Amino acid sequence: MTPTYDKVHNKFKFNGLHFSHEELKEVAYSLIKEGKPYEKVTGDFLIDWLNSKDFLIVNTSGSTGYPKQVKLKKQAMVNSAIATGNFFGLEPGDKALHCLPSHFIAGKMMFVRALVLGLEIDFVEPDAQPAFDYEKTYDFCAMIPLQLKHTINYIQNIKTIIVGGSKVTKPLIEKIKGCESKFYETYGMTETVTHVAIRRLESKSGEREPYFSALQNIKFEKDDRNCLVIHAPKLVKQALITNDIVDLKSETSFKLLGRFDNVVNSGGVKLFPEQIEDKLQPAIKQRFIVAGEDDATLGEKLILIVEKPTGSTDDILKAIQDLKTLDKFEVPKKIYSVDKFSETVNGKIQRKKTIKAVLGS
Structure with a gap:
């Protein structure tokens, strides 16, 4: 049975404490009223997630154009969380570190994954160099490259780290090679409810993958410009035409070459x-x-x-x-x-x- 957006997994924990649906609303109100700026944003998101509406309005980052608002179905966000959980083998009770801002889709989805999959999530301030318990073992974390660059010497106890939001530079890739954790570069956007494809980066625990691989229930093709077209019916109803030129290996894998408009x-x-x-x-x-x-x-x-x-x-x-x-x-x-x-x-x-x-x- 597929989980739904109106339920909170009974294994879910937020900063070490379990909360029911109603209790989490009280936490959200407290964050809005008494929290630091980044916590107020998180409180706003939780209130929106826990209300009776079946959608959220999410802002894009504006990196490839003007920022805009996108309407996302909450069930699509649940489906994305399940796909990520299946890809990485996340289980109820696994521990996740959340250090992304809740303004944008990547930060929101860390909470959704925890709520849906029953993760124990530790939420810390989303700085360029996030401060967290370096001695604690985490199963899963998402970072932007800048955060990973500043914490590369402290992530030895994080088993799996996904990296997205901007380009992973070659100097950072070289540093990753010496680490024990598993690292994955992500491909996606707000409209696809974060990542739809993932490729592994080389580290001590595994080799680099040259091609991005699709998450479940997602297929790819190219248009006449050689740009990627995404078919993700559980995330977005219509096929999504991108401006990303790709080398398409199969309907589930591709190599990113560059932006058509660049x-x-x-x-x-x-x-x-x-x-x-x-x-x-x-x-x-x-x-x-x-x-x-x-x-x-x-x-x-x-x-x-x-x-x-x-x-x-x-x-x-x-x-x-x-x-x-x-x-x-x-x-x-x-x-x-x-x-x-x-x-x-x-x-x-x-x-x-x-x-x-x-x-x-």
């Missing part, structure tokens, strides 16, 4: 900024993005935008030219610097807004 067509050669950024990471220590700028000869030329560079553009260009992994078309034709990238409220780079500010168009 592709740079330079002299007839299609360049994927996300792939070039991967190759450039060893040469540039600051945050940066690759983009296209109008060019009379090439149509578009490849440019590099660096946030607060510590060296000169000549130094950066020399470091890039020393890389052995770049094709000749992937070397930026021009380098720009900027004091600060445009960001969403949760720290994601707003690529289009940043490029527009730099190029003035």
Whole structure:
């Protein structure tokens, strides 16, 4: 029998205490009235979850466009929680660490998973470096890459960590390799109720998977742009067409190549900024993005935008030219610097807004 959104699992615990449906409402009111700002947001979410409506209004992060509100069915959120639980083998009574803000879908879904699957969840302040009991063993945790970067030396007692929300950088991937925990990169969005696909990252406990694999009841195809189309009937009624260009291995696995709206067509050669950024990471220590700028000869030329560079553009260009992994078309034709990238409220780079500010168009 499939769990429903109006029930609280009898094994559910919140910060060490069991609460019934009605008791959890009282906790939510207390958080709203007396809690810190991040706790007030959590209280608001719990009140919305525990009411009689069958849907929630959730804000997107705005990383690929303007932030918007999305209406999600609560049962779809339950279905997503079950799919995640099945994928990772989570059982009632398992312990989960929750360190994400409750503003967005990833933070909300950590609570939903606990409520539906009967997890014992410890909720801590969602800082860039979350403080938690380093000696306690946890079965499951979700983090953004920035949090994992700052806590990489303290996560030895967390068995499984999913990482999403922004790109997992190569330096972080290298650090992950030396850890005992299992790490997984996630793919998804608000509209798909967080992740619909997962790929394992290399650590001491297992090898890296090059392709993302679908969660249960989810299938993929490509449209005529080679962009991913998601079929997830238990999460969203209609097929969801993305702007993510993929190498589709099967109807349940794919490799992410880049965003369709980011592709740079330079002299007839299609360049994927996300792939070039991967190759450039060893040469540039600051945050940066690759983009296209109008060019009379090439149509578009490849440019590099660096946030607060510590060296000169000549130094950066020399470091890039020393890389052995770049094709000749992937070397930026021009380098720009900027004091600060445009960001969403949760720290994601707003690529289009940043490029527009730099190029003035």
